[in-house]
Amino acid sequence: MDLNLTSQELQFRDEVRAWFSANVPKDWVKRRNAEESMQARFDYLRQWQRTMFDAGWAGVSWPKQYGGRGATLMEQVIFIEEMARAEAPPMANVLGLGLIGPTIIAYGNDAQKTRFLQKILSAEEIWCQGFSEPNAGSDLAAASTEAKRDGDHFIINGHKCWNSYAWAADWCELVVRTDPDQHKGLTVLLVGMKAPGVEVRGLKQMSGESEFCEIFFRDVRVPAENVVGKVNDGWRVAMGTLMHERGTFGAALQVNYRRNFNRLVEIARERKLTGDPLVRQKLAQMYAEIEVMRCNQMRAFSRINETGVPGPEGSIQKIFWSELNQRFQQIAMEVLGPYAQLAHGSADAFDQGQWAYNYLRARGNTIEAGTSEIQRNIIGHFVLGLPKSY
Amino acid sequence: MQFGLNESQKILQSNARKFFAAECSPADVRRIMETGTAHDEKLWSHMAEQGFLGVLIPEDAGGMGLGMVELAALAEEMGRALVPGAFISNLLAASAIHAAGSTRHLAGIASGKIKATLALLESSAKWNPEAVAMPAVTGEKMFVPDAAIADVIIVAARDNGELALYAVDGKSAAKTAMPSVDLTRRIYKVAFSGGGELLARGDAAHKALNHALDVATVALCAEMTGGMQRTMEIAVEYAKTRKQFGKPIGQYQAVQHQCADMFLWTESSRSAAYYAAYALDSAIPDARAAVSVAKVYASDACRETGNRGVQVQGGMGFTWENDTHLYYRRAKSSEIAFGDATYHRERIAQLVIDQARSAAV
Numbered sequence: 176m177d178l179n180l181t182s183q184e185l186q187f188r189d190e191v192r193a194w195f196s197a198n199v200p201k202d203w204v205k206r207r208n209a210e211e212s213m214q215a216r217f218d219y220l221r222q223w224q225r226t227m228f229d230a231g232w233a234g235v236s237w238p239k240q241y242g243g244r245g246a247t248l249m250e251q252v253i254f255i256e257e258m259a260r261a262e263a264p265p266m267a268n269v270l271g272l273g274l275i276g277p278t279i280i281a282y283g284n285d286a287q288k289t290r291f292l293q294k295i296l297s298a299e300e301i302w303c304q305g306f307s308e309p310n311a312g313s314d315l316a317a318a319s320t321e322a323k324r325d326g327d328h329f330i331i332n333g334h335k336c337w338n339s340y341a342w343a344a345d346w347c348e349l350v351v352r353t354d355p356d357q358h359k360g361l362t363v364l365l366v367g368m369k370a371p372g373v374e375v376r377g378l379k380q381m382s383g384e385s386e387f388c389e390i391f392f393r394d395v396r397v398p399a400e401n402v403v404g405k406v407n408d409g410w411r412v413a414m415g416t417l418m419h420e421r422g423t424f425g426a427a428l429q430v431n432y433r434r435n436f437n438r439l440v441e442i443a444r445e446r447k448l449t450g451d452p453l454v455r456q457k458l459a460q461m462y463a464e465i466e467v468m469r470c471n472q473m474r475a476f477s478r479i480n481e482t483g484v485p486g487p488e489g490s491i492q493k494i495f496w497s498e499l500n501q502r503f504q505q506i507a508m509e510v511l512g513p514y515a516q517l518a519h520g521s522a523d524a525f526d527q528g529q530w531a532y533n534y535l536r537a538r539g540n541t542i543e544a545g546t547s548e549i550q551r552n553i554i555g556h557f558v559l560g561l562p563k564s565y
Numbered sequence: 566m567q568f569g570l571n572e573s574q575k576i577l578q579s580n581a582r583k584f585f586a587a588e589c590s591p592a593d594v595r596r597i598m599e600t601g602t603a604h605d606e607k608l609w610s611h612m613a614e615q616g617f618l619g620v621l622i623p624e625d626a627g628g629m630g631l632g633m634v635e636l637a638a639l640a641e642e643m644g645r646a647l648v649p650g651a652f653i654s655n656l657l658a659a660s661a662i663h664a665a666g667s668t669r670h671l672a673g674i675a676s677g678k679i680k681a682t683l684a685l686l687e688s689s690a691k692w693n694p695e696a697v698a699m700p701a702v703t704g705e706k707m708f709v710p711d712a713a714i715a716d717v718i719i720v721a722a723r724d725n726g727e728l729a730l731y732a733v734d735g736k737s738a739a740k741t742a743m744p745s746v747d748l749t750r751r752i753y754k755v756a757f758s759g760g761g762e763l764l765a766r767g768d769a770a771h772k773a774l775n776h777a778l779d780v781a782t783v784a785l786c787a788e789m790t791g792g793m794q795r796t797m798e799i800a801v802e803y804a805k806t807r808k809q810f811g812k813p814i815g816q817y818q819a820v821q822h823q824c825a826d827m828f829l830w831t832e833s834s835r836s837a838a839y840y841a842a843y844a845l846d847s848a849i850p851d852a853r854a855a856v857s858v859a860k861v862y863a864s865d866a867c868r869e870t871g872n873r874g875v876q877v878q879g880g881m882g883f884t885w886e887n888d889t890h891l892y893y894r895r896a897k898s899s900e901i902a903f904g905d906a907t908y909h910r911e912r913i914a915q916l917v918i919d920q921a922r923s924a925a926v
């Protein structure tokens with residue numbers, strides 16, 4: 176075992192660290208928890224991504240020819256950690272950078288790579304993910320949004336839902352049905368959100384904002400050249416996207432969780448609770464679980480480094496971070512006491528009401544990116560070899 | 566970055582697995598646990614020949630001179646095979662002697678000729694070294710593991726109010742068995758009536774004792790991981806073959822998801838145990854917190870894995886013939902040993918809240 180960084184990695188870390196410390200917008204820490212319109216926030220984050228892109232930091236893991244850095248896995252991990260450590264704002268094109276870009280890199284053709292990748296990095300074109308439907312959530316293979324061939328086009332009709340950032344998106348990675356066969360009848364298409372017949376409606380979330388939307392497609396014409404991979408091979412492409420969803424993304428979490436933990440300890444001290452044995456027990460339990468998550472991640476990265484791909488073990492990470500965050504937010508509520516319930520807009524709230532928001536938002540963690548139950552199915556069937564339950 | 570065993574560590578682990586499969590089968594475990602002392606001289610001497618009893622003991626003192634990661638790899642295999650007896654006791658005693666700056670008995674321990682243990686708890690039953698009240702070296706210790714077979718007992722006692730460690734001749738002490746749930750590891754009341762050789766006192770005694778406890782705790786966490794792994798394997802195997810309502814029970818999600826949880830807890834315990842081993846070896850600043858993190862997690866996870874292991878197997882899981890209860894019993898004694906989750910959570914609170922080091926992310 177050797178958890179030290181190589182001298183090359185240390186050099187990379189110092190470079191990243193120096194860049195962030197010089198460039199992270201000074202107003203972000205204040206602005207982060209402040210109330211502002213979703214659009215104003217998004218414009219701000221888009222501008223920030225542009226700054227990162229111009230300095231060559233938007234796509235560290237991406238191949239150089241598409242504007243990336245071709246960084247090693249460890250460098251990606253270092254980069255993500257440093258970005259979190261510097262309390263840098265997130266980049267606006269979350270899904271384009273984390274999921275859809277990597278999918279195009281893995282399964283797209285050269286024309287698609289040339290057409291789309293750079294604009295994902297520069298945030299010139301924002302992306303959303305059109306997988307879920309009213310009748311096909313966990314059971315993605317039941318997707319029924321239909322794509323009918325018409326010469327060199329497909330004509331799309333259907334209804335997607337829970338699509339994060341669809342309100343801001345220029346493009347969508349869309350899972351459509353091109354054949355009645357369940358798994359072998361799906362295709363992934365890249366669809367312009369401004370095309371005639373595409374209608375986006377905001378869906379208000381339990382946490383109050385409308386981060387996700389539903390999308391209606393009525394006779395939308397999409398050129399056949401926008402198929403990723405092959406027609407009827409969409410299941411494989413979509414699964415590739417989901418693997419990324421459960422992959423390196425965890426690196427930022429352990430830094431953020433640790434920061435939230437430290438902040439909660441500060442609040443506990445301010446409220447004179449750090450001598451209370453029950454509070455001490457609960458805080459220490461959270462510290463332990465965050466550390467275990469960090470150890471799991473280091474082990475997983477080390478394994479990806481050896482074997483090349485994130486495996487079904489990614490499901491452990493997904494269950495761990497989502498369920499831990501829910502436990503953590505509950506303990507935060509207990510530490511804050513009556514202050515816990517104060518929301519954005521309350522002058523007496525700790526951290527501008529962020530804790531109440533976090534508490535509500537955490538409920539989505541065990542649903543998005545594959546529910547906890549689906550993750551346990553994956554472990555049961557693909558890792559432990561138990562018979563498929565459905 | 567490499568989180569995991571290197572080539573030679575992998576060889577050590579696979580040799581250990583083969584060795585224990587051959588020398589300590591489930592039938593052997595049952596035979597040895599019926600002996601009253603849970604000690605088997607033949608197994609012990611074969612373990613000594615393999616070098617297992619002196620993994621951490623320096624080469625010039627007769628050991629293998631290896632590190633914590635090797636120890637963890639070995640302990641994990643011993644946990645999987647549920648190896649009965651005094652391995653952890655000897656590790657604890659040898660680590661205390663070594664950390665006290667002595668080489669006394671180390672060669673004998675490594676060769677298996679001398680068996681040692683450490684006496685810490687008294688009737689107050691607190692793991693914190695501050696709780697030691699017995700005057701040197703007269704009075705009663707409790708919960709002393711493997712005392713019946715010990716040639717040497719390292720005793721924590723008070724000398725004019727100061728904590729001190731003594732090496733006491735095992736034969737000079739009176740031992741009474743304390744019947745307990747874990748049949749593979751026996752504990753005793755031990756009455757001392759003077760004597761003993763001073764190893765360390767004051768600060769040095771504190772340091773040596775704390776170090777030995779940290780080392781043994783990490784080995785125990787790795788051992789618990791091995792036990793969890795085996796408990797899970799037994800349950801998963803059963804869930805694949807046992808049929809009810811015309812289907813393998815593992816197809817029912819109520820069963821399958823319990824197996825998935827066992828997997829998640831086992832893997833997470835493993836990550837935490839090996840990280841703690843690495844942290845102790847590399848003297849990382851958060852090493853003591855890492856030890857407590859591993860013990861907090863493993864204590865709860867190992868018990869809960871045992872709970873699920875029994876439940877998944879239904880009535881069969883509740884029988885004496887099924888090995889699950891042997892692991893289940895061991896899980897409870899391991900959960901208690903060197904402080905349970907509550908004890909280690911308080912230790913974490915002292916390390917990260919009171920000392921407020923956590924601010925430096």
Ligand SMILES: Cc1cc2nc3c(=O)[nH]c(=O)nc-3n(C[C@H](O)[C@H](O)[C@H](O)COP(=O)(O)OP(=O)(O)OC[C@H]3O[C@@H](n4cnc5c(N)ncnc54)[C@H](O)[C@@H]3O)c2cc1C
Nearest residue numbers: 304305306307312313337338339539542543544546548565
């Ligand atoms: C915050 C958030 C953001 C999201 N963003 C996007 C996005 O950008 N793009 C997108 O396409 N989707 C997105 N989703 C949708 C998300 O992927 C789905 O909600 C999720 O896959 C579950 O599908 P569902 O909502 O239809 O629930 P269902 O599949 O109906 O599940 C309901 C319940 O049944 C359980 N269940 C279902 N099937 C099984 C089974 N086989 N075994 C055991 N239990 C089962 C589930 O675990 C769950 O508890 C988002 C969701 C959230 C909460």
